[in-house]
Amino acid sequence: MKRIYMDNNATTAVRPEVLEAMLPFYREQFGNPSSVHWAGRAVSGAVEKAREQVARLINCSAAEIVFISCGSEGDNMSLKGTVEALRDKGDHIITTTVEHPAILETCKALEKQGIRVTYLPVDHNGMLNLAELEAAITDKTILISVMWANNETGNLYPVEEIGAIARKYKVRFHTDAVQAVGKVPVDVQKANVDLLVISGHKIGAPKGVGAIYIRRGTRLSPFMHGGHQERNRRAGTHNVAGIVGLGVACELAGSHLGEDVAHIRRLRDKLEQGIQAAIPEIKLNGHPDPDLRLPNTLNVSFAYIEGESLLLNFDMKGIAASSGSACTSGSLEPSHVMGAMCVDVVLAHSSTRFSLGLDNTEEDVDYVLEVLPPIVQRLREMSPLYNRKEPMTCEECQIIRKVH
Numbered sequence: 001m002k003r004i005y006m007d008n009n010a011t012t013a014v015r016p017e018v019l020e021a022m023l024p025f026y027r028e029q030f031g032n033p034s035s036v037h038w039a040g041r042a043v044s045g046a047v048e049k050a051r052e053q054v055a056r057l058i059n060c061s062a063a064e065i066v067f068i069s070c071g072s073e074g075d076n077m078s079l080k081g082t083v084e085a086l087r088d089k090g091d092h093i094i095t096t097t098v099e100h101p102a103i104l105e106t107c108k109a110l111e112k113q114g115i116r117v118t119y120l121p122v123d124h125n126g127m128l129n130l131a132e133l134e135a136a137i138t139d140k141t142i143l144i145s146v147m148w149a150n151n152e153t154g155n156l157y158p159v160e161e162i163g164a165i166a167r168k169y170k171v172r173f174h175t176d177a178v179q180a181v182g183k184v185p186v187d188v189q190k191a192n193v194d195l196l197v198i199s200g201h202k203i204g205a206p207k208g209v210g211a212i213y214i215r216r217g218t219r220l221s222p223f224m225h226g227g228h229q230e231r232n233r234r235a236g237t238h239n240v241a242g243i244v245g246l247g248v249a250c251e252l253a254g255s256h257l258g259e260d261v262a263h264i265r266r267l268r269d270k271l272e273q274g275i276q277a278a279i280p281e282i283k284l285n286g287h288p289d290p291d292l293r294l295p296n297t298l299n300v301s302f303a304y305i306e307g308e309s310l311l312l313n314f315d316m317k318g319i320a321a322s323s324g325s326a327c328t329s330g331s332l333e334p335s336h337v338m339g340a341m342c343v344d345v346v347l348a349h350s351s352t353r354f355s356l357g358l359d360n361t362e363e364d365v366d367y368v369l370e371v372l373p374p375i376v377q378r379l380r381e382m383s384p385l386y387n388r389k390e391p392m393t394c395e396e397c398q399i400i401r402k403v404h
Contacts, residue, residue, distance in 0.1 A: 001318040004364045008202075009151050009179060009297060009355035010322055015204035017252060018245045022206070025241040033238050034229060043240050050247025054211050057250040058177075058196065059187045066212050066230045067243050071178040072102040074197030074212040075145075077223035077234070078174045079106045082143045082195075083115055084221035086172070090140035096120045096128060097340035098155075099147055100176055104336070116140075125287045126155045126341045134165050143172045148180035148196075152337045152353055153286030154297025156184065163192030172218070178202055178210075182253035183261065183294050194218050198250075200242065204358075205249035209242030264356050265295035267365050271354060272298050274369040279376055283347055285338065296356045301347040304386035305379040310352055313375045319368060322353045346385065 005013075025046065031039030033047050051062040068074050079093070093110065095103055097119045107117045118136045122128055128146070137144075144166050149156050159175055166173035174195035180186055182203035188196055196213040200206060214220055214233065226235030253260075269290065275282065281303040286293050302310065307323035314321055333339075334348035343351070354368075380386040 002367060003318040003320075004360070004367060005320045006354045006356055006360065006364070006368070007320045007322050008357035009154075009353065011201045011207065012204050012357055013359065014206050014245070015249060015252060015358075018205055018248045021248045022241040022245045025244055029240075033240060034227065046244050047238055047240060050243045050250075053247035053251045054198065055213075057181065057186070057254045058198075058213060059189050060213055061216070063231075064213055064216055066214055066233050067238065067246075068210045068212055068234055069208055069239070070210050071100070071176065071197050071199035071202075073223070074199075074210055075100070075102040075174075075176055076106050077212060077220070078195040078197065079103070079110065079143065079145065081220040081223055082172055082174070083110055083113075085219040086142040090138075090142040092116045092118070092138055092140040093143045093145065094118045094120065094133065094136050094141060095145040096122065096147070098122055098126060098150055098152075098337045099145070100151060100178070103145055103147070103176060122340050124341055124343075126150060126153045126285070126337065127287060127292075128157060130158065130161055130165065133162065134169075137165075137169050137171060141169070141171050143174060145174040145176070148175045148177040148186065149184070149294050150286075150337065151179050152335060152351075153299050153341075154179075154294035154355075155286050156180070156292050156294065159191045159193065163190075166194075167192045179294060179297075182249070182257070183264075183296060185257065188213055188215070195220070198246075200246040200249060203249045203253050205246040206242050209239050209246045211246065260358060261295045264358070264360070265290075267356050267360055267362065268296055268298055268354075270362070271356075271365045271368060272300075274365070275300060275372065278369060278373045283343070285341065285343060285351055294355075298354045298356075299351055300354075301343065301351045302376050303347060303350065303380075304383045305350050305376060307350045307352055309379055310350065310375065313379070314371075317371045317375075319371070322355070323351065 029043050031043045033040055033044035051065045054065050055062045095107055111117055120128060120133055146157055146162050148159050163173050172194045175193055177186055177196050178199040181198050194215045198211045200209040222233060224235045229235055283301040285299040285301055311323055338348035338351055
């Protein structure tokens with residue numbers, strides 16, 4: 001069966017150059033970089049080289065990079081570490097309704113500890129109102145946390161403007177840049193970011209490694225306690241091979257960013273235009289201006305069908321994509337991002353995300369455009385909503401929302 005992978009926002013394949021660089025640290029150079037003997041010294045230099053490679057990609061100093069296990073750890077570390085370090089300064093955090101669960105669930109946990117959280121709404125395109133953000137700041141606000149790019153819609157947020165607002169009011173600014181790094185230029189100096197999180201497996205490095213940028217002078221209480229690794233900022237034995245892989249992935253991303261983005265965006269645009277031309281009654285989820293979305297991401301709802309059914313049919317054709325719905329995790333609730341954008345509940349359940357990567361080709365897009373229209377038509381013909389040929393009433397929408 002032909003296999004096409006278009007779920008790169010979930011994870012990416014490890015790049016061959018990355019794997020090649022990692023292998024020696026499983027075979028010969030297996031020492032612990034915290035050890036003072038020859039085996040430790042042999043790998044500690046590799047860790048520091050990777051730190052420099054990560055720093056160059058986002059324009060900071062190597063000393064401001066701390067290695068972690070994943071994006072979720074970095075988000076937890078940023079929020080909880082800020083609260084603990086600045087509790088004497090205030091008890092208020094500002095974030096958005098469309099953040100990754102690593103932010104939203106952490107905020108919920110912090111609320112139980114007495115922290116007040118403002119969740120900024122988004123418009124029907126999923127974008128923020130910066131005037132509302134600025135108006136939400138109080139003298140007790142200690143942190144603004146807004147993602148650089150949304151993992152479902154691909155929306156890019158105005159981080160430079162947000163950073164300027166944060167700097168104006170002397171409020172710490174954190175951004176989850178997991179989806180942005182390696183896909184769009186990321187410069188922590190231009191954006192006035194204080195804390196930024198990277199995850200390796202989104203950019204061709206292995207799972208289980210990431211990094212957090214901590215601006216020099218930013219007080220942040222350790223999230224993990226134990227040894228003195230990472231200058232006492234993150235305890236735990238270094239994942240040396242993973243760190244080396246992350247460094248190489250960041251170097252590759254920085255050196256090929258322009259050409260990689262152009263290639264992926266061309267494919268994304270072809271897929272988007274092909275779907276719009278071939279299938280009626282669809283809805284683009286995200287900003288209509290493709291320049292305001294990640295170059296690899298397309299999120300579309302197909303009226304009258306359910307997203308999980310579409311994905312199952314895709315899978316039978318060898319196509320890997322994802323649903324904007326959380327149904328795959330056992331929940332019947334549609335995506336919180338679609339809900340925040342006030343997408344109709346039925347359309348929200350049919351949202352499908354295509355996230356392209358370096359390995360995708362023109363032929364991949366052609367194949368998806370070949371098999372998608374008949375799948376959608378077949379599923380619609382099975383739908384009672386499609387067959388009745390009339391829109392759902394507001395009352396019916398409310399009933400469905402209550403049932404789910």
